[in-house]
Amino acid sequence: MADVVGEVRSSAGSANGDADDAGRRRPRRPALSPSRASDFKQCPLLYRFRAVDRLPEKPTRAQARGTVVHAVLERLFTLPAVRRVPDEARALLEPAWRELRDTRPELAGLFDDAADAEAELAEWLSSAGRLLDHYFGLEDPRRLEPEACELLVEAELASGVLLRGYIDRIDVAPTGEIRVVDYKTGTAPREIGEAKALFQMKFYALVLWRTRGVVPRQLRLMYLADRQSLAYAPDEGELRRFERTLEAVWQAILRAGRTGDFRPNPSRLCDWCDHKAFCPSFGGTPPEYPGWPDPSGLGVETALDRVD
Numbered sequence: 042m043a044d045v046v047g048e049v050r051s052s053a054g055s056a057n058g059d060a061d062d063a064g065r066r067r068p069r070r071p072a073l074s075p076s077r078a079s080d081f082k083q084c085p086l087l088y089r090f091r092a093v094d095r096l097p098e099k100p101t102r103a104q105a106r107g108t109v110v111h112a113v114l115e116r117l118f119t120l121p122a123v124r125r126v127p128d129e130a131r132a133l134l135e136p137a138w139r140e141l142r143d144t145r146p147e148l149a150g151l152f153d154d155a156a157d158a159e160a161e162l163a164e165w166l167s168s169a170g171r172l173l174d175h176y177f178g179l180e181d182p183r184r185l186e187p188e189a190c191e192l193l194v195e196a197e198l199a200s201g202v203l204l205r206g207y208i209d210r211i212d213v214a215p216t217g218e219i220r221v222v223d224y225k226t227g228t229a230p231r232e233i234g235e236a237k238a239l240f241q242m243k244f245y246a247l248v249l250w251r252t253r254g255v256v257p258r259q260l261r262l263m264y265l266a267d268r269q270s271l272a273y274a275p276d277e278g279e280l281r282r283f284e285r286t287l288e289a290v291w292q293a294i295l296r297a298g299r300t301g302d303f304r305p306n307p308s309r310l311c312d313w314c315d316h317k318a319f320c321p322s323f324g325g326t327p328p329e330y331p332g333w334p335d336p337s338g339l340g341v342e343t344a345l346d347r348v349d
């Protein structure tokens with residue numbers, strides 16, 4: 042049986058550390074996040090570029106739009122139920138964008154360099170508004186009282202592997218049944234992202250099972266771009282197998298980390314890789330292996346990671 046680590050609201054934790062009893066910052070233990078685990082499974086070299094070399098990636102407008110839409114949906118549920126309507130959600134868009142731009146200055150350039158920055162920003166905001174409209178076509182938030190939104194959860198498996206991730210939303214029925222909800226805002230074809238999305242949802246289901254002792258009744262993926270949702274019911278046997286998969290992934294990461302042997306694994310997903318120029322499969326040469334990094338950063342996921 043796994044040890045329980047628990048969960049904290051996203052605003053209470055930080056990606057880089059926790060406060061101890063005396064209020065001092067201490068680094069977090071290395072952990073496996075769904076994005077990084079999925080990177081390693083997809084392509085060990087991609088994992089190395091992101092988690093070890095930490096090569097910068099150019100943020101895209103689609104990613105920034107996903108982050109803003111997630112922020113709006115989180116805020117929507119802080120409003121009284123009667124106010125959770127499309128106009129109120131759209132009114133939250135611009136403030137959410139301003140806040141994101143202020144905290145992530147690299148995103149300001151997404152529009153500043155455009156020929157007609159104002160018009161492009163307006164069109165981008167209305168495309169975000171359309172995603173919100175699609176959301177309202179999938180469910181009525183006035184009828185829901187989520188237990189939590191943007192929840193940072195952690196669980197330590199019996200093997201010592203620490204899992205860490207952010208859950209978009211958790212709904213808990215009066216009967217105690219748990220539903221995990223994840224909003225997808227990306228434009229990549231759904232069939233490409235679906236396996237990754239299910240991997241991520243099983244990861245959350247496992248963390249909740251190990252921390253609360255209850256297997257979530259439903260994992261719900263809401264694809265806002267194409268107004269579709271997909272529901273999936275995990276079972277204990279499957280989560281047990283998934284747990285073994287994650288433990289094997291973590292051991293493989295540690296092995297590769299010691300030797301520096303992170304191999305490329307080319308696939309259709311290379312079309313979405315920012316690091317082709319360094320990839321031997323595309324004629325590139327990786328930078329010199331910097332060695333295993335400060336482990337406190339290994340499980341870090343950024344907000345942009347979470348908006349496929």
Ligand code: SF4
Nearest residue numbers: 084305307311314320
């Ligand atoms: S281009 Fe493809 S094979 Fe190369 S690092 Fe990126 S995902 Fe891996």
